[in-house]
Amino acid sequence: MTELTHLDAQGNAHMVDVGGKAVTSRVAIAAAEIRMNADTLALIAGRGHKKGDVLAVARIAGIQAAKKCSDLIPLCHPLMLTSVSVDFELDNALNRVLITGRCALDGKTGVEMEALTAVSVAALTIYDMCKAVDKDMVIGDICLSEKKGGKSDDYKRKAE
Amino acid sequence: MTELTHLDAQGNAHMVDVGGKAVTSRVAIAAAEIRMNADTLALIAGRGHKKGDVLAVARIAGIQAAKKCSDLIPLCHPLMLTSVSVDFELDNALNRVLITGRCALDGKTGVEMEALTAVSVAALTIYDMCKAVDKDMVIGDICLSEKKGGKSDDYKRKAE
């Protein structure tokens, strides 16, 4: 059976040694969604007179979370991200916000955890800002969409 | 239309004033799942000779993340959590790990974001530790299960 790289021969956790790996340009894209009531989505869209800040706040939260990734995920390496962006799409048909996060790095290890952390925290922030009107929201489909750079083959998620 | 409490009359974000609220005993329980290949689940379960640390690491990551919630979610209040626990159940039928997080506080505001953050970061940590063997894992069904305490009625998620 394949072994988990984050556990040593005794099953103990350690931060994998990436010292010997080459510095390459790496990119990862992650996705998430948050499903909600139609009324909640309308509030986020700001269909009233006032354009609200919900997505602006969630975007910043996601970007900052990408930078905190190695503090949140115990075995992640500290990284110097060269780029982070978080984008949103309002899906009125399915009453959800689609979230995309993209991180880039010139370094020795991939940035998929940073991208996944960005979309997760962006989704949590939307939940926080809307929970007073809708506690039933569900965050889901957090997954890696794409990954480039590094020694392993590039990854692209298969359409379901 | 109901207003979002985190936006003021101009649509600007602010941290809601909880100064006038009573200190009560509050509890929140959140849930999440991470779906994966059967082989990946077997590695987590440690069905080989060695009992691995994956869930122990994820549990600690989740507990610590609950404490970082106000640093991650921009409009969350800093809180003095009195209790945090994160538990896992391996669901071999559906090839997933079910995650439950419970936070408690004697304070002026609810702890649902802390519980949701705990399960989200625990799930991300499982992803991190298993991604070398399975990049297709999906984190989902992050939701609030239950909430007690405070002025608003207690909340219990309806079974779907």
Place this chain on the structure above:
Amino acid sequence: MTELTHLDAQGNAHMVDVGGKAVTSRVAIAAAEIRMNADTLALIAGRGHKKGDVLAVARIAGIQAAKKCSDLIPLCHPLMLTSVSVDFELDNALNRVLITGRCALDGKTGVEMEALTAVSVAALTIYDMCKAVDKDMVIGDICLSEKKGGKSDDYKRKAE
């Protein structure tokens, strides 16, 4: 000569003991400004076709910084802020953005440092977002406007 409370009898720094102080409702309001070129202010105001995010980002940065105050200022006490807000006024006459920060707490010590930190970091964030077009911006007039609660008399800054 009056002594500095943050230094003990030997001149060594310590965190002042507030254990014996009463829990009261406290508020502090701080102000700052950032002066810039007229063109830079126009970009912030979004007088073109697109409404930009500069002030939304600076507002979030200020709110989050208030929560980090005890981590930034070595002798500040950790606090559970009950409310934080940061507001902006564009002053086209003097080509500056005026920043106001307000923090509240039910606690044993004042929140003036939290309010001052909020406006300072909001101003630094505006600098960051505009520095590509204007490196000559100056942040100034960071001061405490008002302070209420606690044993000492309420404070209100005299008009100059």
Place this chain on the structure above:
Amino acid sequence: MTELTHLDAQGNAHMVDVGGKAVTSRVAIAAAEIRMNADTLALIAGRGHKKGDVLAVARIAGIQAAKKCSDLIPLCHPLMLTSVSVDFELDNALNRVLITGRCALDGKTGVEMEALTAVSVAALTIYDMCKAVDKDMVIGDICLSEKKGGKSDDYKRKAE
């Protein structure tokens, strides 16, 4: 009209991609002042028998704040600063402390925000340590003095 680099074509905030930029040796110097009563300045100077720790504490706070810059300013890149120093000059003529911060890096992006953050937090720390005797202190003239390295021309602030 020139565009703000931190906003994309839709006016949304993002962390600018510096992946393609060259690693060069970069330096930035920032300045700030804090104005106060003559008596307060005398306490800082330690003109009594005891040499106090005010400036030592403020220096450490400034150095540590430079390292926290990417956590404070949402769109700043995480950086591996190679050098940080913070210095003070007591100006008895104008009753103020002049603060200078210098940061250096071998990297892909400038360190002006790190230097500006260092002097701002050093000034806030002086305010904190002296506020019991002087709430009227004003922090001002926070600006970039000089910047070297990187593709854009070196910057040196013009004397006013």
Place this chain on the structure above:
Amino acid sequence: MTELTHLDAQGNAHMVDVGGKAVTSRVAIAAAEIRMNADTLALIAGRGHKKGDVLAVARIAGIQAAKKCSDLIPLCHPLMLTSVSVDFELDNALNRVLITGRCALDGKTGVEMEALTAVSVAALTIYDMCKAVDKDMVIGDICLSEKKGGKSDDYKRKAE
């Protein structure tokens, strides 16, 4: 056999629930030492012309570390410390610096970990500042000296 409170019935780690405990005034005092060459101790003492900042820096590091305790020690509760102090004694007879840390809180749980963290990080900071001249330094005797408040009996370390 007595059970460890931080492990539940399944041996899993959790943050102990202190929700039902009374808020009382609590104090903890911890100690540590760092042993070094006589020459290193002389440099710290500043027996030359210049009084150095080593102990001032270590004091601040220790105070700030006490505030970070719940971020460092996974199962510690976040606390609102009301007082932290760190003191040093130079022991020329045994070529060591003795470090004492004292933390206080009005809360539901003890502050011994905060005091122990303060002296540990103060010692590490002295090591850092002197390591260029003395890599053989040893940090030791980190222990709880005294603890007051809370339901359990007060603790005072027996002289050895």
Place this chain on the structure above:
Amino acid sequence: MTELTHLDAQGNAHMVDVGGKAVTSRVAIAAAEIRMNADTLALIAGRGHKKGDVLAVARIAGIQAAKKCSDLIPLCHPLMLTSVSVDFELDNALNRVLITGRCALDGKTGVEMEALTAVSVAALTIYDMCKAVDKDMVIGDICLSEKKGGKSDDYKRKAE
């Protein structure tokens, strides 16, 4: 007399400039011990029916603390560690847990503080998890065992 590198010519603290140093592969190994009652050690070893999480939690705490080193130790440089591991040995003869921490980096400065911080925080975490049954535990012998890479000669601690 040799000068302390972290103090400038005026005795003021600063972060040493490593900008001119070469990027080399660096490793540091540190050690610590925590002494306790035989019963406490037995609880950690899990000699009963249940295998507890004490060392798993302490290991994660140590690894995460290595990454926080530059935030804890004021004059440490931020670093991108390429590897961190923390290991434990139960010494039943002397009733203690021996802790070893190893950090690696491709960078401009050594990682001895990161390794020392890892073992210190791992020891503090063991103390925290066992303090309910044994407050007399003592953490000691925190020292640098070995250091490789960089311009200065490699270091190996002499056996006592």
